[in-house]
Amino acid sequence: AQKITQTQPGMFVQEKEAVTLDCTYDTSDQSYGLFWYKQPSSGEMIFLIYQGSYDEQNATEGRYSLNFQKARKSANLVISASQLGDSAMYFCAMRENTGFQKLVFGTGTRLLVSP
Amino acid sequence: DSGVTQTPKHLITATGQRVTLRCSPRSGDLSVYWYQQSLDQGLQFLIQYYNGEERAKGNILERFSAQQFPDLHSELNLSSLELGDSALYFCASSVAWLAGGNEQFFGPGTRLTVL
Numbered sequence: 117a118q119k120i121t122q123t124q125p126g127m128f129v130q131e132k133e134a135v136t137l138d139c140t141y142d143t144s145d146q147s148y149g150l151f152w153y154k155q156p157s158s159g160e161m162i163f164l165i166y167q168g169s170y171d172e173q174n175a176t177e178g179r180y181s182l183n184f185q186k187a188r189k190s191a192n193l194v195i196s197a198s199q200l201g202d203s204a205m206y207f208c209a210m211r212e213n214t215g216f217q218k219l220v221f222g223t224g225t226r227l228l229v230s231p
Numbered sequence: 232d233s234g235v236t237q238t239p240k241h242l243i244t245a246t247g248q249r250v251t252l253r254c255s256p257r258s259g260d261l262s263v264y265w266y267q268q269s270l271d272q273g274l275q276f277l278i279q280y281y282n283g284e285e286r287a288k289g290n291i292l293e294r295f296s297a298q299q300f301p302d303l304h305s306e307l308n309l310s311s312l313e314l315g316d317s318a319l320y321f322c323a324s325s326v327a328w329l330a331g332g333n334e335q336f337f338g339p340g341t342r343l344t345v346l
Contacts, residue, residue, distance in 0.1 A: 151334060159319060160233075161337035207274065217262065217325060218287055219335060221274035 118143050120208050120222035127227050129198045136183070137193040137225045139208030145169075148212045150191040151219065152182065155205040164206075167191060198229045234258065235338035237322050243344045249310040252341045254322030256303055262286070262325045263305040264335060265297055269318035280305055309343070317345045 119142040129135040141150065152164040167175045167182045175182040183192040195202055205226050209219040234257035244250055256263050265277040267290075276289035280299035291297075294312075299305040309316060319342050323335040 153337070159342070160339045161321060161323075163233075163334050163336060166334050209274075217335065218264065218276040218279060218289060219266075219323075220276070223273050 118148075118210050118212055118220040120210050120220055122208055122222035122225050124225045125223075127225055129195075129227065129229055131200060131229055131231050132197055134194060134196045135198055135227065137195070137206050137208075137227065139191045139193065139222060141189050141191060141208075141210050143189075143210065143212060145212045148210055150182070150184070151209040151211070152180070152191075152193045153207045153209060153221075154202075155207060155224070157204070161207070165193070195227075200229050200231065203227060203229045233336040233338065235322060235324050235336050237320075237338035237341050239341060240339065241342050241344075243346065244312060245346055246312055246314060248312050248345075249308065250312065250343065252307040252309070252320055252322075252343075254305045254307070254324075254338055256305070256322075256324030257336055260324035260326055260336075261303065263299055263303070264323040264325075265291075265305070265307050266321040266323065266337075267318045268321065268340075269315075272318075274321075277307070312345045314345050317343055319343075 121140045148169045150167045154162045165177045165180045179196045181194045205224045207224045208222045236255045261282045264279045268274045277291040279287040297307045319340045321340045322338045325335045
């Protein structure tokens with residue numbers, strides 16, 4: 117069965133610094149997708165970045181990059197040049213590609229960016 | 232704005248009652264997913280519909296049911312409500328129903344409070 121583990125309940129970072137949010141996953145499938153979502157205090161879930169298991173290069177989207185280490189089954193999110201607006205909950209999620217598209221989420225990491 | 236709409240935004244009701252949550256997917260998306268986010272269970276997949284047909288079921292209680300209509304909007308019906316059903320209910324949509332790199336876009340959620 118799929119499982120996502122986010123071991124950092126909370127992280128602090130100063131504005132303009134980079135921060136890494138950890139995510140490890142467990143699956144027996146060879147083909148899967150990994151996602152990061154941001155949930156601000158307003159509650160909505162905002163898609164940030166996607167990495168496919170067969171993608172050879174790490175995904176990047178603006179200030180977000182995904183450090184994908186397949187052998188270690190980790191998919192860490194790196195946020196560069198943190199901004200105050202980055203303060204939010206961050207969820208890592210996985211979808212196995214052999215079946216339906218349901219997402220399995222981790223427990224989330226609360227990021228607080230200080231001035 | 233993800234393009235997914237959900238109504239109502241907030242819902243307060245009493246135990247034993249029945250409520251209906253509504254979701255309109257992004258234009259062109261045929262798949263709709265429902266997720267529940269609660270403090271004790273985290274984010275959990277409930278059910279998926281594709282073009283009007285149920286495709287996958289997750290941890291959905293028997294008191295809950297859903298459907299997707301010909302115009303592709305979806306409704307989640309929650310009956311015999313209990314205090315523990317208080318949660319944020321998300322609808323998400325994507326283009327297809329089988330995996331293939333299509334990310335799911337989430338609506339703003341409906342916050343249900345059962346008193």
